[in-house]
Amino acid sequence: MFTDKAQGRGWSAIRARSAHLFRRGKGVFPAGVTRSTIERDPIPIYVAKGEGAYVWDADGNRLLDLNNNFTTLIHGHGFAPVMEAVEKVLKMGTCFANPTEYEIALGELLVSRLPAMEQVRFVNSGTEAVMFAIKAARAFTRRSAIVRFAGSYHGAYDWAEAGQGGVIVDDASGRNLPKLGYPGAPQSIADNVLVLNFNDVAGIEHSIAPRANDVAAILIDPMPSRAGLLHPAPDFIATVSAVARKYGILVIADEVLNLRQGFAGASARYGLEPDLITVGKIIGGGFPVGAIGGRTDVMAVFGSDDEAPLLSQGGTFSANTVSMVAGKAAMEAMTLEAFDRLERLGDGLRKGLADVVLKRSAPFSVSGAASLFRIHPRRIAPTSFHMATMTSEENDVMRALSRHFLACGILLPFGAAACLSTPMSDADVESIVAAFDDFLEKNSRTDWEGR
Ligand SMILES: Cc1ncc(COP(=O)(O)O)c(C=O)c1O
Structure with a gap:
């Protein structure tokens, strides 16, 4: 089975304030939230503030934000x-x-x-x-x-x-x-x-x-x-x-x-x-x-x-x-230079992730361009919607991956594009690659069999 650091530490301990807010949200919003695109696994992570490349959740945990409000915040938070x-x-x-x-x-x-x-x-x-x-x-x-x-x-x-x-x-x-x-x-x-x-x-x-x-x-x-x-x-x-x-x-x-x-x-x-x-x-x-x-x-x-x-x-x-x-x-x-720098960061990230996949012979692939990327639980990056549609098993793999990233202090969107922002640095890119490598290392080769 896929390891799940975040679940292991217990949601109620690290997300007590988010859990409380979700209960309050349920009092006024259908399904507890105001957008159906809000991720919950098992509860939404409520954010208290954002600064640069990071957000702080309501419980004070700092997270590298690869969502950036669904790719909106190209300069991160509080530019x-x-x-x-x-x-x-x-x-x-x-x-x-x-x-x-x-x-x-x-x-x-x-x-x-x-x-x-x-x-x-x-x-x-x-x-x-x-x-x-x-x-x-x-x-x-x-x-x-x-x-x-x-x-x-x-x-x-x-x-x-x-x-x-x-x-x-x-x-x-x-x-x-x-x-x-x-x-x-x-x-x-x-x-x-x-x-x-x-x-x-x-x-x-x-x-x-x-x-x-x-x-x-x-x-x-x-x-x-x-x-x-x-x-x-x-x-x-x-x-x-x-x-x-x-x-x-x-x-x-x-x-x-x-x-x-x-x-x-x-x-x-x-x-x-x-x-x-x-x-x-x-x-x-x-x-x-x-x-x-x-x-x-x-x-x-x-x-x-x-x-x-x-x-x-x-x-x-x-x-x-x-x-x-x-x-x-x-x-x-967003000058030509700023776009170029984001492009280089993105290229470095996609290459770093692909290298890790190769090193571990893992059945994953990476798609994207410029500041956008997406990890797929398949050996070949999809070129059609049909190829990208995940089985329930693959969904579980990607859930486990998102949870692992979360436990490493990184917000990785599920089932959509992740993105970099201008305040991010090479060190942030390295931390993303390291989190992915760690995930692949912790999941035994037997998990890849048949995929
Ligand atoms: C390609 C594309 N078109 C339209 C929309 C809708 O934009 P909005 O959420 O601002 O209504 C989105 C939102 O993610 C999108 O990605």
Whole structure:
């Protein structure tokens, strides 16, 4: 069996305050928490504060944070330029029904960096950004359906969520239908969402051609995290673009998470040329944000000098001053050099983890790029959602791994991308590799048999 240092020490002893808070949370929140993405094993770890690369939990334990609020905090916690910018703007006013110079400044920064972003609109979350990008593609093409890839996470908008869990085969037609997000979701959603397999080059033309005239957009995360942090094959990216152009379909690159892959973003890195692009997370400096950008003629669905909008896009807190100044401070500090340094740290980490796997002949692999990584309980890094889907045994292995990391003072997200932040050092990377090596050492070779 896999060793489990944290369980061995006893949860109640090291997480007494978290256990107490969880009991209180259960009094007011369904399942005790306000987000279903909160990890609990067996209880959530309540955080009291964060500073730089670390968080301190409610019981005073210091943990290296590889989650960074689901990859949002590229500078870790309490980044001084963000705090200073926010302190200043708090005195000026946090939100207005009027536009401000702050939103223009962040908009200019994004447009100057992202080749696909000629114009931009701000919203409050990645979910909202994807929702408006889909609506914009529909309004522009006057078509309803979207294509997306199995397993990718694009937030909680119904059409973006369908297919996140993969597909089910319809008994009557024999067609693959997207798994819908929740019981009672309208079946009509399934009629308008085609779910394809990431990296399946042949499947794209073959599946889209019969419905091409209905399809408004191909929604693609260039390196889908929840689907397995899958590396995109170059011919796959090229085929997505070619098929989209052929049939007048727009490409929406969802870079809410993967913008952190480089100064010009992930699409530029992998040769994808989207018509629309959604971003979020790092562009808010730790405050709620999302943005939809893209080609000027497509963005004109939100209105232009000459035409009334085809699509209404409001949002009480959209472009609030706090998110705008925090995002600008965070993004300005992400210079080319800062991205390069994170990339080198990430390369070193992925190599360190892979070396340990080799040394111990363990059935694990590592995927990721730039500051992102994910450990898989398989010898070959997955290239599709199907390959990345874990058996219950593999789930247990990854649970044990997360617990082991926790006992070593490291927060490793479960079933999603882990990430580095700018305050992290080579010593932090070494501690991550050492924790993994320790885990593999403590688990006998017999555990690997048959895997
Ligand atoms: C690729 C992608 N799209 C959309 C979202 C939704 O963003 P938010 O949680 O800000 O609504 C996420 C969140 O993790 C994401 O990773």
